[in-house]
Amino acid sequence: MFSEFKFKNLGLRTKRAKMGKSAKREALWGLAFISPWIIGFFLWTFGPMVASLIFSFTDFNLLHRDEMQWIGLQNFRHFFSDPLVWQAIKVSLIFAAIALPISVIQPIVMAALLNDDRLWARRMFTTLFYMPAVVPFVSAVYVWSGIMNTQTGWFNRGLAAIGIPGPDWLGSQAWIYPSLVMIGLWGVGNMMLMTLATMQGVPTELYDAAKVDGASHFKQFYHVTLPMITPVIFYNLVLTTIGIVQYFLVPFVLKGPNGDPGNATWFYGMYLYKEAFSYSNMGYASTMAWMLFLFVLVFTIILFATQKYWVYYAGMED
Amino acid sequence: MDKKNDNKYATSFMRKEMLAFLGKISYSLIALAILVVFLSPLAYMVTTSLKTRDMIAQADSPILPMEAAVYEYEGKEVPILKVPDENGNTTSLAIIKKGREESIFIDPENPENGEITWEGRWRVLEPVREFSPQWDNYSYAWNQLNMPRLIRNTLIIAFFGMIGTLVSCTFVAYGFSRFRIPGKEALFLLLIATIMLPAFVTIVPTYILFAKLGWTGTFLPLIVPHFFANAYNVFLLRQFFMSIPKALDEAAMIDGAGPMQRLIYIILPQSVPVLVAVGVFHFIWAWNDFFGPLLYLSTKTELLPIAIGIQRFNAQFSARPHLVQASAFWGMILPLILFFLAQKVFMKGIVFTGVEK
Numbered sequence: 001m002f003s004e005f006k007f008k009n010l011g012l013r014t015k016r017a018k019m020g021k022s023a024k025r026e027a028l029w030g031l032a033f034i035s036p037w038i039i040g041f042f043l044w045t046f047g048p049m050v051a052s053l054i055f056s057f058t059d060f061n062l063l064h065r066d067e068m069q070w071i072g073l074q075n076f077r078h079f080f081s082d083p084l085v086w087q088a089i090k091v092s093l094i095f096a097a098i099a100l101p102i103s104v105i106q107p108i109v110m111a112a113l114l115n116d117d118r119l120w121a122r123r124m125f126t127t128l129f130y131m132p133a134v135v136p137f138v139s140a141v142y143v144w145s146g147i148m149n150t151q152t153g154w155f156n157r158g159l160a161a162i163g164i165p166g167p168d169w170l171g172s173q174a175w176i177y178p179s180l181v182m183i184g185l186w187g188v189g190n191m192m193l194m195t196l197a198t199m200q201g202v203p204t205e206l207y208d209a210a211k212v213d214g215a216s217h218f219k220q221f222y223h224v225t226l227p228m229i230t231p232v233i234f235y236n237l238v239l240t241t242i243g244i245v246q247y248f249l250v251p252f253v254l255k256g257p258n259g260d261p262g263n264a265t266w267f268y269g270m271y272l273y274k275e276a277f278s279y280s281n282m283g284y285a286s287t288m289a290w291m292l293f294l295f296v297l298v299f300t301i302i303l304f305a306t307q308k309y310w311v312y313y314a315g316m317e318d
Numbered sequence: 319m320d321k322k323n324d325n326k327y328a329t330s331f332m333r334k335e336m337l338a339f340l341g342k343i344s345y346s347l348i349a350l351a352i353l354v355v356f357l358s359p360l361a362y363m364v365t366t367s368l369k370t371r372d373m374i375a376q377a378d379s380p381i382l383p384m385e386a387a388v389y390e391y392e393g394k395e396v397p398i399l400k401v402p403d404e405n406g407n408t409t410s411l412a413i414i415k416k417g418r419e420e421s422i423f424i425d426p427e428n429p430e431n432g433e434i435t436w437e438g439r440w441r442v443l444e445p446v447r448e449f450s451p452q453w454d455n456y457s458y459a460w461n462q463l464n465m466p467r468l469i470r471n472t473l474i475i476a477f478f479g480m481i482g483t484l485v486s487c488t489f490v491a492y493g494f495s496r497f498r499i500p501g502k503e504a505l506f507l508l509l510i511a512t513i514m515l516p517a518f519v520t521i522v523p524t525y526i527l528f529a530k531l532g533w534t535g536t537f538l539p540l541i542v543p544h545f546f547a548n549a550y551n552v553f554l555l556r557q558f559f560m561s562i563p564k565a566l567d568e569a570a571m572i573d574g575a576g577p578m579q580r581l582i583y584i585i586l587p588q589s590v591p592v593l594v595a596v597g598v599f600h601f602i603w604a605w606n607d608f609f610g611p612l613l614y615l616s617t618k619t620e621l622l623p624i625a626i627g628i629q630r631f632n633a634q635f636s637a638r639p640h641l642v643q644a645s646a647f648w649g650m651i652l653p654l655i656l657f658f659l660a661q662k663v664f665m666k667g668i669v670f671t672g673v674e675k
Contacts, residue, residue, distance in 0.1 A: 023498065029577045030497025036486040037509060040546025044520060045512055051523035062526065113352070118345035127661055128353055132360075134657040136606040138625045139649035140359075142632055142642050147362045152374050152639060154362050154381075185356075190668050197669040238514060246516045249608055253629055269518065276522050277613060286522050293519040300514055 049293070055286035062280035075287035085288070088268040091259075095267070096244045099181050103240040104233060106188050111195035111229075112221065126196065133189025141253045144183045145170060170254065173264040180265075183250055191236050195229055202228045230311045238303060242296060248273060268292065367459075367643035368451035374639050384447035388412075389426040398426060399443040401436055410446045411436075452640065459644035463631050469652075472623040475540045475611075476604035482544035483551055483600045484593060490547040491555030492581050496567065513549045517609075525613060537621065539614045540607070544600070551596050554671045558592040559585055595667030598660045602653045624649055 031038075056075055060068045079085055113119070114126050132140070147153045148169035156166030169179045202225060210220045248269030251259075257274055259266030272292070276285035366374060368383040388395040389412035401411045401423060411423035411434060421440040422433050493499070494506055528539040567580045575583065586593070608625040615621050622630070628649045635641045657664060 026497050027499050030493045030499035030502070033489045033493025033497065033577070034499070034505070035489075036545065037490040037547040037552065038505075040486075040543070041508070041512070044524060044543055044546060045515065048520035048523035048527075051526075052519060055522065062529070113349055116345060118342045119349055120342060120346040125349055125353065127658075127665070129356065130665060131654070131657065132357070134602050134653045135650045136625060136653060138606075138608060138628050139646040142628070142646040142649075143359045143363045146366060146639055146643055146646075147359050149639070152366075154358070186359075193665055193668045194671075242514055242516055246518050253608070272518055276525070282522050282526065289516075289519045289522060292516055296514065296516055 052286040052289055055283050056290050058283045060283040060286075062282055068283075071283070075284050076291075078284070079287055079291060084266070084271055085268075087259075087263050087266050088271045091264065091266050092245065092247070092268050095177055095180065095247065096241075098177050099184060099244055100237075100240060102181055103184070103188075103191075104236060106185065107191035107195045107236065108226075108229065108233070110188060110192045111199055112225070114192075114196055115199045126193070130189040130193060132186035135186060137187075137250060138253055140186050141183060141250055144179075145254060148179055148182075171261050173262045176251075176255075176261060176264045180250060180254075183254075191232070194235070195232050198229045198232045199225055227312045231313060234303075234307060234311045238300060241299060241303070245269075245292060245296060363643045363646055367455055367640055367647055368453070369455075369640050370452055371638060371640065380447065382449060383451045385450040387446040387448045389424070391424060391429075398446040399423075399440065400446055401443060413440055416440055455640050455644045456647070459631070459641050459648060462635070462641070463627055463645055463648060465648055467620065468622065468624045468627040471537075471621055472605055475537055475607075475623055476601050478537070478541045479544040479604050480597050480600045482541060482546075483548065484596060486545050486547040487551040487555055487596065488581070488586070488593070490552045491559055492585060494552065495556045495559035496564075496580075496585075497577075509549050509552060521613075528614065534614050535618045535621070536614075540604075540610045550671055551599070554596065554667060555589070555592060557670055558589055562588050591663045592667060592670070594660060595663045595670075598656060598664050599667065601656060605653050 057070060057072060058068050059071050059074075110129060114122060114129065119125060135143075148155050150156055150166065150168050150171070153169075155169065159166040167175045169175050206224045206228075207220055210224050215223065246269045248265075248267045251265035251267060252270060252273070255261070255265050257270060257278070259270060268288075272285055272288045275281045275288060365381055365383060369379075370383075370385070373379050373383055373385065387398040387410070389398050390396075391412060391414050396412050396414055398410050398412045400408045402408045410426065412426045413421055414424050414433070415422035417440070419439065420435060420437045422435055424433055425431055490509075494502065494509075499505070524539075525534075528534055531538075533539050533542075562585060567575075567584045570580050570584050605624060607623070608629075611623050611626050615623070615626065628645050631645050632642055635645075
């Protein structure tokens with residue numbers, strides 16, 4: 001036995017030694033091919049992150065480059081006592097409270113609608129439901145702001161026709177959030193397609209078995225479809241959260257950079273953008289960026305940790 | 319007995335068929351209704367863009383661009399109204415003399431019939447409206463936007479970025495799918511993890527770098543980074559390359575083909591659809607990109623791409639909704655056309671990036 005073990009070991013070693021040259025060549029070729037990304041990673045991701053961390057301990061201002069000074073943790077101290085940061089967090093949380101559930105549910109509902117065999121011309125429906133996702137967001141913002149215009153928009157004219165005075169969709173501090181979420185409804189396309197594809201990949205045996213057990217349409221969806229699409233839901237949840245924490249372009253185009261109405265669109269991204277590119281306060285902006293990164297990091301770690309309780313990966317359980 | 323039973327089965331079968339058919343009809347109609355609501359903002363855009371300012375401002379104006387009809391009478395434009403006669407029929411007549419209790423009309427279709435006197439208050443009469451789309455709004459918005467310049471700038475940015483993304487992502491995906499590299503799994507995981515990194519985290523030093531290089535106010539910051547691959551497209555291409563049988567490149571290898579030749583002669587010819595998908599993704603992404611040009615081109619009006627151009631236009635014309643909507647149309651029409659042309663590979667590509675997370 002012992003000798004056999006040795007022999008095996010030896011065999012492995014000779015094999016390695018033999019393959020050494022060609023394996024090395026292969027690895028070198030492979031590295032050469034992936035080098036654009038590796039260089040890019042250091043150039044556009046790792047390098048900037050380190051630089052950003054260094055800047056966050058300085059008062060670096062792009063307009064007064066030469067006066068840059070180390071200020072230690074001052075930016076971080078300021079961050080936690082900055083009322084504008086807390087306002088931004090509040091705004092982002094309110095928005096997330098509406099946007100997150102809708103971004104999770106909407107693609108599932110639409111994919112379920114498209115996945116039903118009672119639907120005729122399924123391909124046409126899928127294409128048309130997907131279509132708004134390729135509409136540039138700037139155009140979408142202006143179309144939606146037109147339809148939500150208090151006087152001439154279809155929303156309020158429709159409401160007036162049935163005797164309800166319509167709200168000021170874009171001018172009121174309360175209504176702006178649902179309005180922003182509505183503008184976002186058009187962006188569902190990609191998640192809808194992925195969800196649909198996953199639904200179509202659910203083995204039909206599972207549905208047959210459920211039918212034999214007398215499960216209704218709804219029960220089949222709840223007990224078969226839903227668990228099978230949890231990986232897509234998870235993926236969507238991660239990406240949507242990251243989208244929300246840096247959300248600001250839609251309110252920026254819609255209402256300008258000042259957080260109107262009131263401070264209702266003072267999103268974290270808006271503040272960061274202004275701090276960095278209106279005031280050139282790169283030091284503090286870097287602090288804000290790193291705090292955002294830490295938040296996303298912690299949040300995704302937590303989210304990934306919850307995976308084992310609710311995300312089902314086919315063929316992954318032991 | 320047998321026959322009777324047969325009949326019974328036949329009818330129950332037919333009834334089931336009928337029910338299934340009705341179920342399909344009603345389900346598809348509901349889906350259609352949802353689709354119409356979902357896309358209705360586009361209808362708002364088109365109808366509004368064809369109106370005049372007055373048509374939009376009227377409180378009870380129709381949805382379509384309708385204008386009060388007029389008739390030219392003795393060198394003056396007079397309104398045409400719906401006039402009822404004693405039988406309850408209405409005719410469209412032009413009012414030429416307005417009176418409190420009776421007015422004089424003329425039939426615009428047959429003016430030779432002379433003046434018609436009608437008793438009643440003309441103010442209660444409804445005006446005749448006719449469909450009059452204002453196509454000029456589109457050419458006006460096109461010119462004011464300076465669309466040829468916006469399209470040119472956007473196409474330059476999109477085209478060179480597309481080349482960069484196609485070349486770099488192909489290489490990287492090929493490397494990840496066909497070569498044994500020590501630590502490959504960890505590297506690939508790192509690549510995928512960059513999807514989760516908020517762009518804001520790196521934007522400040524990147525901006526400073528481009529500013530130091532003197533690249534602000536040029537297209538370069540919007541093009542050069544695309545030559546270093548990105549996670550989405552590498553993932554998509556890698557997935558696709560892995561679905562191409564390895565036996566093909568092994569055979570080529572035996573024939574003495576090097577890694578580069580295998581990529582060019584074996585992998586690429588089979589990957590045309592997915593390369594088209596990546597190209598179209600990039601084009602639509604670049605057309606939509608607002609943040610990059612906002613940072614790097616804001617001061618250079620003559621280099622602005624479409625997204626910023628439309629925003630600037632709207633800051634100027636926000637009080638004229640018909641022009642706002644016409645500009646929104648110009649902003650979306652090219653990506654929409656491209657999407658419908660490449661619809662099949664495009665949607666397949668999206669699905670591909672989604673599989674196995």
